[in-house]
Amino acid sequence: MLARELFDIRQVLRKQGIIFAYSGYVTETVLSGVGEAIKQKLTIDDADTKTLRSVFAVFVEQMQNMIRYSAEKVPNSALEPPFIEIRYGVLTIGRDGDDYVVHAGNLVERSDVERLRARLSKIRDMNKEELRASHKEKLRAGPEEGSKGAGLGFMEIARRATKPIEFDFTDVDDKYAFFTLKASV
Amino acid sequence: MQNLAIPASARTPAIIFDFAKHHLKLTGESYPEDVTEFYNPVFAALDAYLKTLGPGSCRFDFELIYLNSSSAKAVMMLMDKLDAAAAKGAAVDVYWFYDEEDDTMQELGEEFGEDLENAKFYLEKMPH
Numbered sequence: 001m002l003a004r005e006l007f008d009i010r011q012v013l014r015k016q017g018i019i020f021a022y023s024g025y026v027t028e029t030v031l032s033g034v035g036e037a038i039k040q041k042l043t044i045d046d047a048d049t050k051t052l053r054s055v056f057a058v059f060v061e062q063m064q065n066m067i068r069y070s071a072e073k074v075p076n077s078a079l080e081p082p083f084i085e086i087r088y089g090v091l092t093i094g095r096d097g098d099d100y101v102v103h104a105g106n107l108v109e110r111s112d113v114e115r116l117r118a119r120l121s122k123i124r125d126m127n128k129e130e131l132r133a134s135h136k137e138k139l140r141a142g143p144e145e146g147s148k149g150a151g152l153g154f155m156e157i158a159r160r161a162t163k164p165i166e167f168d169f170t171d172v173d174d175k176y177a178f179f180t181l182k183a184s185v
Numbered sequence: 186m187q188n189l190a191i192p193a194s195a196r197t198p199a200i201i202f203d204f205a206k207h208h209l210k211l212t213g214e215s216y217p218e219d220v221t222e223f224y225n226p227v228f229a230a231l232d233a234y235l236k237t238l239g240p241g242s243c244r245f246d247f248e249l250i251y252l253n254s255s256s257a258k259a260v261m262m263l264m265d266k267l268d269a270a271a272a273k274g275a276a277v278d279v280y281w282f283y284d285e286e287d288d289t290m291q292e293l294g295e296e297f298g299e300d301l302e303n304a305k306f307y308l309e310k311m312p313h
Contacts, residue, residue, distance in 0.1 A: 028218040032195060049286035053251055057289075060216050060253050136296050139261050152254035160289065 017101070018094035025086045026070070031063040038093060042100075054160040054185040055093070055100045061153040062091055062104035062181065070106035071176055096184065099162070105180035113169050113177050120167045120181070123158045131159050157183050186237065189230040197223050198249065204234050207243040211263075216253035224259040231263065235270040242276035247294070248311060250284060257293065264297050264304075271303035279304050282311045 013021050019041065022034060038059055042052045066089030075085040089106040108116065126134060135155045158165050161183040169177045186204040193199035198213035209231070217223040234243075245267055252260060264279065271277040279301060281294035291308070298306035 036195075049284065050288070053287050054289070057251065057253070064253070064255075132292060132296065136299075139257060139296075140300075152257060156254040156257075 013092070016092075016094060017096055018092045020093040021091075023090040024088065025074070026063060026066045026089045026091075027086065028067065031060065031067070034063075034091075035059060047100075051100065051185055054162075055102060057160045058102045058157050058183045058185060059091075059093065061157050062102055062183075063089075065153055065181075066091070066104060066106045069108070071109050071112075072107040099184040101182060101184050103180060103182040105178055107172060107176045108169075108179045110171065110175060110177045113179070116179065117167075117169065120154060120165065123154050124164050124167070126158070128159070131155060135159065154181075157181070161185060186234060189227070191227075200227055202230055202234065207238075207241065208246075209234075209243065210246040210248065212246070212248035214251045215249060215256035215259075216251070217256065220255040220259055224256075224262075227259075228262065228266070231266055235266060235275070238270055238275045240274040240276075242278070243270075244278045244280065246280045246282065248282040249290065250287075251290070252293075260297065261300075264301060268301050268304045271301075271305075277304035278307065280307045280309060282309050285310045 020034065020038065022030065024030075035056065038056060039052065042055060047055070067087060070087035070089045072088040073085050074087075076083060087106070089104060091102070091104040094101050094103070123131070123134075135152065138152055138155060154165075163184045166182040168180050171177045188204055189200055189202035191197075191200040193213040196214065197217050198211050198215045201210040201212070203209070211227075245263070247260065249260075267277050267279055279298075281298065283290040283294055285291075294308050298308060
């Protein structure tokens with residue numbers, strides 16, 4: 001019974017081709033550790049250098065997005081960094097035919113959904129040349145409002161992906177929606 | 186000037202600034218936990234060095250296997266500093282080495298190179 005409970009979860013993941021799954025509070029240390037495991041697994045799979053680097057690059061941007069922007073967070077302003085806050089996210093890496101698929105999700109505020117959707121639609125619809133030009137422009141520009149990073153993460157994901165990125169939102173309650181972003185390499 | 190030598194870590198590149206030889210180098214992977222914390226001392230050392238360079242010459246090698254999006258911003262700032270020194274009369278050679286098996290890094294190098302107006306830019310394959 002006990003074994004069955006967890007085995008069933010594992011089977012659900014395996015049936016979807018998932019080889020790595022993380023659901024929980026995300027930290028830079030988790031990024032480092034899981035990142036090393038991904039490099040090892042892809043090296044054992046004999047993935048080519050470009051594929052390995054691209055899967056890894058997408059993974060890093062997805063993880064850092066969750067670490068920085070997930071709206072599901074536990075703050076404690078009484079403590080010093082890195083204990084001030086920790087954020088929750090879900091990330092899976094799986095196979096779909098010959099592709100590696102990096103899929104990440106986290107809560108966002110519903111008021112941010114339209115802004116995100118517009119930005120991601122624009123990026124999804126760009127071809128490689130447009131992405132390159134837009135990346136260059138964004139690198140020069142300051143970070144966007146509501147962005148703590150360089151605002152370049154989504155673009156890096158789209159550049160590394162071998163198919164158009166996919167994304168979706170679903171409302172969770174009055175305040176939050178669940179946001180997912182999927183990239184195939 | 187005191188040389189700057191920071192060994193590589195799993196997530197940060199090695200920094201080898203040999204100011205006496207006017208040869209500066211950044212090599213490895215770059216996806217630090219905190220980009221600002223890692224690059225601020227590097228910026229400070231480069232600024233101090235470039236101030237003393239005047240019309241002298243220097244070479245900067247970027248030998249990066251991988252960099253994340255926030256490191257790209259830091260690399261752009263390094264390039265801007267080098268280009269500004271070249272605009273003031275220094276002879277600056279910037280080398281971007283890429284792994285030929287990863288054209289994304291080659292493209293990124295091209296992007297940076299296009300923005301250099303005064304420094305000379307060389308795009309080369311990493312020696313194997």
